[in-house]
Amino acid sequence: MSRCSRRRTPERGVPRVAGAGARDVAAAGAREVAGAGARDVAVIGAGIVGVACAIELLRDGHRVTLIEPGPPGGEQAASYGNGAWLSPSSVVPMSMPGTWRKVPGFLQDPLGPLAIRLAYLPRLLPWLARFVHAGATVARVEATARALRALVGDAPERHRRLAAEAGVPQLIERRGLLYIFPERADFEAEALAWRLRRDNGVRWLELDADELRQQEPELDRRYRFGVLVEAAGNCTDPGAYVAALAAHAVACGATLRQGAATGFRVEGGRLRAVVLHDGEAPCDAAVICAGARSRALARGVGDRVSLETERGYHAVITQPGVEPRHPMMPSDGKMAITATKGGLRVAGQVELAGLDAAPNWQRARILRDHLLRTFPNLPQDLPEDRVKLWMGHRPSTPDGLPVIGRASGCADVVHAYGHGHVGLAAGPITGRLVADLLAGGPTVIDPTPYAPQRFN
Numbered sequence: 001m002s003r004c005s006r007r008r009t010p011e012r013g014v015p016r017v018a019g020a021g022a023r024d025v026a027a028a029g030a031r032e033v034a035g036a037g038a039r040d041v042a043v044i045g046a047g048i049v050g051v052a053c054a055i056e057l058l059r060d061g062h063r064v065t066l067i068e069p070g071p072p073g074g075e076q077a078a079s080y081g082n083g084a085w086l087s088p089s090s091v092v093p094m095s096m097p098g099t100w101r102k103v104p105g106f107l108q109d110p111l112g113p114l115a116i117r118l119a120y121l122p123r124l125l126p127w128l129a130r131f132v133h134a135g136a137t138v139a140r141v142e143a144t145a146r147a148l149r150a151l152v153g154d155a156p157e158r159h160r161r162l163a164a165e166a167g168v169p170q171l172i173e174r175r176g177l178l179y180i181f182p183e184r185a186d187f188e189a190e191a192l193a194w195r196l197r198r199d200n201g202v203r204w205l206e207l208d209a210d211e212l213r214q215q216e217p218e219l220d221r222r223y224r225f226g227v228l229v230e231a232a233g234n235c236t237d238p239g240a241y242v243a244a245l246a247a248h249a250v251a252c253g254a255t256l257r258q259g260a261a262t263g264f265r266v267e268g269g270r271l272r273a274v275v276l277h278d279g280e281a282p283c284d285a286a287v288i289c290a291g292a293r294s295r296a297l298a299r300g301v302g303d304r305v306s307l308e309t310e311r312g313y314h315a316v317i318t319q320p321g322v323e324p325r326h327p328m329m330p331s332d333g334k335m336a337i338t339a340t341k342g343g344l345r346v347a348g349q350v351e352l353a354g355l356d357a358a359p360n361w362q363r364a365r366i367l368r369d370h371l372l373r374t375f376p377n378l379p380q381d382l383p384e385d386r387v388k389l390w391m392g393h394r395p396s397t398p399d400g401l402p403v404i405g406r407a408s409g410c411a412d413v414v415h416a417y418g419h420g421h422v423g424l425a426a427g428p429i430t431g432r433l434v435a436d437l438l439a440g441g442p443t444v445i446d447p448t449p450y451a452p453q454r455f456n
């Protein structure tokens with residue numbers, strides 16, 4: 001059963017107070033701030049970021065309308081099909097020193113782990129130039145890692161609390177995360193990435209071949225070295241989790257409105273409504289959480305953000321008969337392998353091809369085949385109906401950091417998207433930060449690195 005909790009004091013690592021029945025507590029929260037700034041807030045998009053924002057805004061006593069064209073947590077959202085990791089170790093940006101040397105390869109190998117569709121290159125160039133720039137020096141990636149750490153450092157605990165509050169504690173687990181390598185030398189070849197992790201408080205255990213075998217008996221023998229990050233968590237069903245959080249928000253008083261936002265009605269500098277295809281949602285504040293589709297909305301409130309879709313894929317083998325004990329990342333595949341409710345999921349790949357190009361399912365099959373090689377005990381001749389394929393859109397900025405902050409053209413609108421590879425993990429703290437920004441007081445973390453104006 002879900003429970004709404006309301007805010008009493010600014011959060012500083014202190015768990016919020018859980019209340020009794022959803023309606024009573026939500027009403028009490030609204031009464032508490034009614035004279036002191038309760039607002040009608042429209043939250044645009046019900047992926048993990050939108051639902052987390054909705055819950056935190058309700059906690060502060062605001063009235064919330066969630067605007068979403070699809071089912072919350074449905075297949076249209078990146079939040080549905082991700083690798084399901086909630087990992088404090090996800091602090092290493094995609095763009096690293098030396099990435100620029102690999103760009104020709106990204107263009108030539110359409111099935112490589114990171115590929116650029118040639119036809120999309122002209123539109124991608126400004127983003128790509130910023131992407132290469134963001135990772136060009138060690139100092140830059142160190143700063144990015146620190147800013148990512150602020151978002152994901154306590155992700156497992158935040159999700160545990162949120163899932164418990166929403167009545168779905170079973171969807172969040174803490175099994176740790178296992179990075180697997182053919183040899184120790186392959187781990188050492190990633191020295192900068194692991195230094196960034198260590199410098200940002202990530203601790204791990206190194207496992208030799210025997211220890212790795214004990215941890216994961218069914219793993220293919222070609223992996224002879226492992227690194228276990230015990231503090232990491234995972235979600236057993238991201239789509240159901242987002243749906244449950246949306247239902248929790250509704251139980252706490254939010255209104256779910258089906259539709260797609262197209263812009264804003266601003267009069268005299270103040271927000272009056274979010275405009276939808278079929279009318280308006282009156283409000284005096286709004287949060288843009290439309291994931292990879294946020295760019296046009298951002299422009300409508302004066303910010304030209306650099307946002308692309310890093311298209312990713314997953315394959316899920318249903319009834320796999322093999323259950324790894326930990327979520328895993330093979331170094332030779334760069335993909336997330338996670339046991340989920342629907343089956344054994346392998347998620348990954350980065351394809352820069354825009355929002356509208358058709359999926360290239362061959363990429364999902366590459367993930368599937370790597371999974372089959374990683375666990376030889378999986379049934380190798382799988383009929384098509386035992387493997388579910390999916391493609392989705394990571395909302396990605398070139399510097400690997402989300403866009404969170406007040407809009408330049410209207411202070412009543414807050415941006416909250418662009419979380420790239422870490423949006424599931426970073427959803428809850430983003431929700432808190434957004435609510436703090438709207439409150440205008442102290443914020444749970446320093447918002448400076450995520451400012452929308454960094455692209456203007």
Ligand SMILES: Cc1cc2nc3c(=O)[nH]c(=O)nc-3n(C[C@H](O)[C@H](O)[C@H](O)COP(=O)(O)OP(=O)(O)OC[C@H]3O[C@@H](n4cnc5c(N)ncnc54)[C@H](O)[C@@H]3O)c2cc1C
Binds near residue numbers: 087292313424
């Ligand atoms: C293959 C893959 C693996 C990943 N693995 C991980 C992982 O292991 N851990 C992790 O933390 N992150 C991971 N990610 C990233 C993570 O999934 C995303 O960063 C995160 O889901 C983004 O959440 P969001 O709410 O911003 O966007 P979304 O989940 O995409 O939600 C946006 C919502 O906005 C709605 N919307 C769009 N336009 C409008 C509009 N005009 N009006 C109203 N609503 C609109 C959409 O329908 C959608 O429901 C992965 C992503 C992929 C693709």
